[in-house]
Structure formats: C-alpha cells, structure tokens
Amino acid sequence: METLSQDAWDGPAFAEDFGGGVFATQRRLRTRLLDRGVIRDVHARDLAAHMLLRLDDLPGCWSIATNWLRAALGCQRVDTGFGIREAQDYFPGFAEAKDVNYDVPSFGCGRAVDNRDAAMQAMWLEPRPLIFADIKQDSRVTIRLRQRMSGARTKSKLAWALRTERGGYGLICADWTEHLVPWESALYDCFEQTVTDVLSPIIAAAKQIAEQDLRSEPGKSLASLAQNAPLSGTAPLATLTASELDVARLVAKGMSYKAIARVRDRSLSTIDHQLRSIRQKTGAASTSALVSLLARADLL
Structure with a gap:
C-alpha cells in the first residue's frame, strides 16, 4: 500500500489539486487519498470522505475534523488556527472541539499567542508531532506560554503544523485537561497519520476555495468565516x-x-x-x- 510522509505532498502535483473548481478538486483528492489507499489509518478514510463532501465549507470541514479527532484521541479539546511560522502572532480558535463531559474552556477566545516562542516555533518546524507530556514540567514551554496553557487547563498536548509544498499554513493541537496524555503509541500514530494523510491536504484545498470566494466579498476574511461557524453547526453529525x-x-x-x-x-x-x-x-x-x-x- 502506498503511504505518504508529511513531506510527500511537496511538489507541483499537489498544487494542481487546487485548480478546476470545487468538484474537480474533490474528484482529484478523492482519487489520491481514497482510491489509491494512501490513508494509513483505516478509520480516517471515513473522515476524509466526509470532509471532501464539505470542501466548499471551510468551517464545516474543520468542524468534522476536530470533532472526529477529539473523539479518536480521547482528549478533551482539539484546537486549530491558520498562520505562518514567520508571523509575530498566532491566533488559535478558528475551529475547536471540546469534550461535553467536562467543563473545558476554549483556548482561542480571540487572543493571540506569541508565535516567536520557542515551543511555538518547534510546532511549526518539527518533522513529527510534538508531545508536551506535562506542561508544568516541560522546559521547552516558557513561563508566559505555560500561563496561557494553564489558563486553558492544558495538562498535556500533542501539536503539529499543517503543511503543503509551500510550508506550514496552520497548527492543530490536541489537549488533555483532565489528566496527562496516555503513553500509547497508537494515539501518537493516529494524530500523525490523520494530520499528514487527511487534514493537511484537504484543509489546504478548503482554505484556498474559501479564500477565492472571499475575494469577491470585500471586508470579509477567514476570521469572519470562523465567527459565522454556527451556520455549519450540523457538521459534527457527519462524524x-x-x-x-x-x-x-x-x-x-x-x-x-x-x-x-x-x-x-x-x-x-x-x-x-x-x-x-x-x-x-x-x-x-x-x-x-x-x-x-x-x-x-x-x-x-
């Protein structure tokens, strides 16, 4: 079975998937991801199929992904945001899924995170997902970032960048707020493979489609799409x-x-x-x- 590493999307072939309209992009991604069997986690195939159906609805596409991943990992919160490594600030909270069995606060709340922090830069640059097994004890986390994470009750975190051939375009974080992350290789593999095989390529395409649509609506941005995300509130049903x-x-x-x-x-x-x-x-x-x-x- 053909498999793809995080770097396997580098190159012009993937860039071509963004052209030709929504249906053409869906068809090419479906062929590449599903027909060729490159998705390593068998359960994530259903996730990819559902996301492709909502390719022209970026918040809805993200909602399906974050809810699926949160349930698959058994964590209490999955948070996402768009950005680049070189930016001074990173704004989390474009999409978020939380465990309803606990009183889990949001991590975003419209507040920026200092993107120059060493731990943040590591999220963008590391070739594999980062594990923050214990936020309180992790020397990579600065006092300021630790305070931000503690305010969101984060005890443990898995974090990584979403990438295309142009580099990182967003971050995704899975947070455990009620206990430390379980030491299970299957959880790590699920996170890594889902981000690489499914989320990175599909969200990149959905983001580009959304940006193309927004060009005809002056004053609107991806941030405004996130604010209107309740319109896509039925997306979790697809999971x-x-x-x-x-x-x-x-x-x-x-x-x-x-x-x-x-x-x-x-x-x-x-x-x-x-x-x-x-x-x-x-x-x-x-x-x-x-x-x-x-x-x-x-x-x-």
Whole structure:
C-alpha cells in the first residue's frame, strides 16, 4: 500500500489539486487519498470522505475534523488556527472541539499567542508531532506560554503544523485537561497519520476555495468565516456512524433506552455506549439539543 510522509505532498502535483473548481478538486483528492489507499489509518478514510463532501465549507470541514479527532484521541479539546511560522502572532480558535463531559474552556477566545516562542516555533518546524507530556514540567514551554496553557487547563498536548509544498499554513493541537496524555503509541500514530494523510491536504484545498470566494466579498476574511461557524453547526453529525445516527433519531423521538434497545435488538450497555459516543461527537448534552441539531440538518 502506498503511504505518504508529511513531506510527500511537496511538489507541483499537489498544487494542481487546487485548480478546476470545487468538484474537480474533490474528484482529484478523492482519487489520491481514497482510491489509491494512501490513508494509513483505516478509520480516517471515513473522515476524509466526509470532509471532501464539505470542501466548499471551510468551517464545516474543520468542524468534522476536530470533532472526529477529539473523539479518536480521547482528549478533551482539539484546537486549530491558520498562520505562518514567520508571523509575530498566532491566533488559535478558528475551529475547536471540546469534550461535553467536562467543563473545558476554549483556548482561542480571540487572543493571540506569541508565535516567536520557542515551543511555538518547534510546532511549526518539527518533522513529527510534538508531545508536551506535562506542561508544568516541560522546559521547552516558557513561563508566559505555560500561563496561557494553564489558563486553558492544558495538562498535556500533542501539536503539529499543517503543511503543503509551500510550508506550514496552520497548527492543530490536541489537549488533555483532565489528566496527562496516555503513553500509547497508537494515539501518537493516529494524530500523525490523520494530520499528514487527511487534514493537511484537504484543509489546504478548503482554505484556498474559501479564500477565492472571499475575494469577491470585500471586508470579509477567514476570521469572519470562523465567527459565522454556527451556520455549519450540523457538521459534527457527519462524524456519526449509520448506527449512531439511527439511535440519535430514536432518542429525538423520545424513546427510552429500553425501547431503543428492543427496536435495535441490542443490549442496554451497547445503546448506552452509542449515546455516549453521540454526545461526545456532536456536543449535544441534552435530548433537546440533539433534537435541535437533527432538525437543523433535516434528519428527523
């Protein structure tokens, strides 16, 4: 099976994927990522397919990605932002997914991070994802950045740059706020492979499409797209499996756990597990919130 390293996207062939309109770009990316089997994490193939469907909706595309990655890693927050290594400031928070089971603060909040900080520069430059196993003990993190991370309750972090042949164009961070990151190679591999094989190429294409659309709307920017992200609030539904979506519809109808288990011919523990997964993926902490989400997506 063909695999791609982070540097394998370097070159004019990938740059060509940005031309020819949305459908042509979707088709070329689908051929390269899915048909040729370059995505190493088998579960991330579904992520790529869902993201490609929302290629012309940058916030929605990012929402699918951050919710999927947060659930896959079991972390409490995934945060993203656009920028370049040479800039003085980096603005996190373009897209963010949080674990609804905890009171997790946002990391962005419109506040810039000093991009010249050594740890920030390392995020941009390292050839593999950075692990900050314990923010309080990590000597790479300056006092000022440590205070910012502590204010967002970050205990551990995985961080890396999104890259194309032009270099890094954004950062993605997975944060653990309730405990330190588990020492599991599978988590690291999932993060590295998903960022390399799926997020870097697809978000780059979605970003370019969004920038092309914004050229015809003076005064608007990528930041304004992030502010209007609630319009794409149904995007996390795309991260649900077909079975989870069926269960969500039954919950929205007001059925009890026992009734759902009977209709689905599943155990109560299976239904409970699926509902936990639905809650984590969609951020819907109540039945009414789930009903509202399904209604906006016309899925009731």
